[in-house]
Amino acid sequence: MIAEAALLESKTLRDSVLQRTEVLDKVKALSLLPDGMHVTTAMVAAYFEVADTVINNLLSRHRQELESNGLRVLRGSELLEFKELNLSSYPGSYPQPRSSLAIWSRRAVLNVAMLLRDSDVARQVRTYLLDMEYLARTHPVDTQASGTSRTLDDRIDQRITHILGKTVVPMFNALIETSGEHRRELIALREDVQRIEQRLCDHDTRITDLELTRGPRPYTGIMASIDAMNWREFEHHVAVLLRRDGCTDVIVHGGPGDRGVDVTARAADGRSVVAQCKSFAPYRPVWSGELQKFLGASHVQHAADVALFVATTSFTPDARAIAESYGVTLVDRAHLEKWSAGVPLSVLQ
Incomplete structure (x- = not known):
């Protein structure tokens, strides 16, 4: 099993597990901005229960790695547009004028968890992450036993998720940019679509987790219901x-x-x-x-x-x-x- 210290020190190991962003919500709910995809530096700090300066220092030391995993620093017109769409519901939290704003994807937040040494929450995320990787290696999924219906459901869920993420949400983004009178309603509809997309992804993750941990257990399904x-x-x-x-x-x-x-x-x-x-x-x-x-x-x-x-x-x-x-x-x-x-x-x- 991969040791936690090795994960902290090796970028190659970090890159190998960065797709498992679902572990963030397993340890603690990660609140997202209205776009359903990003958080601010203050929100990252709140999640890991550290000061904003700790996250900013981490950004300075590992900027290239974090940017490769979805960190972006917005400026100028891009910043103004992003604030209008996503930060209008946070009055007083972002003083004016502001020349730049760092926004973090879920993948970048998981990257922080694998770099941040002095945070109990980050340690919990690493522990959960490493245990899931161990289970994935020691309990491979029997694709034949899972049946045709599971494969068909996977294809349907993946197709719907793809359509929502690649077609419907961008369509709403374009409508929001050109709309004046119905802007708020369109933003609300876009959020609903993104919530559905996230639920489909979460559903697939839960099914996968159950398959990875399945075995001869006498009380199958009980803890899944309680969780x-x-x-x-x-x-x-x-x-x-x-x-x-x-x-x-x-x-x-x-x-x-x-x-x-x-x-x-x-x-x-x-x-x-x-x-x-x-x-x-x-x-x-x-x-x-x-x-x-x-x-x-x-x-x-x-x-x-x-x-x-x-x-x-x-x-x-x-x-x-x-x-x-x-x-x-x-x-x-x-x-x-x-x-x-x-x-x-x-x-x-």
Whole structure:
């Protein structure tokens, strides 16, 4: 398996995995400008949770590599046009006058993740990226087993995506440039088309990921369904599992004012139960600091008899040590899959 250090040092290795831009959203949602294709330097910095100056310094050191992967610096009339179409909804964020603006493609943002050393988010992206490459090498797709319908669906999806990206979106761009009265409506329609194009790409990525990781698993499809849930749906899923295992008075509290827990309940034998639910990307583990926060909420504020920390991912060794020391039951990805498939949670029995 490729080592992370080698990825940081070798441009050849970076180039070999730059097509996997979908990993960015697996780790953390990447907000895009209205054109659906670019972000600004400030947005790149926000994604990686670093200062703007860090990204600007990286740009100075690796400008040629980043430009080859979609970084562009706009000036003059091109900058004015881009700002009018994409930055009008960000009042006050881009002071006037501005002589230039760097815009980054998703590929360039992934390039940053493979160059940025001092960012936890960048490290998570690299880990996810390398693991996906390892799976692709060790679990090759059996094209014959996937069937004719899958191949046909692929061709249809790829054809639609090609038409949307190469024909429909440019057509809207041309109409927007020449239109005055219906400019806003055309921009909104273009955004809808680009969202459909992105969903088709995401759908193909999800199918590919499932095929790469398929194998003799007893609970096929369960975690795929859970991964598709948003945080609120995941909390309600945990509440359903608690009720199924005999708990009563099950209440979902997630969101502002939840006092540090997402679900409270009472076990069949009368013990009080609190649960914290974390819907994270599979390659983003739960850290010890998150366990420490939950300890205060579960033991001090709620005085719970049973404290559950349920996550769609794994826990770091430090987090597991804290949980063991203070009696917190950890439900990691593997246990969550079994629990969701009908295996009762032993601590509730």
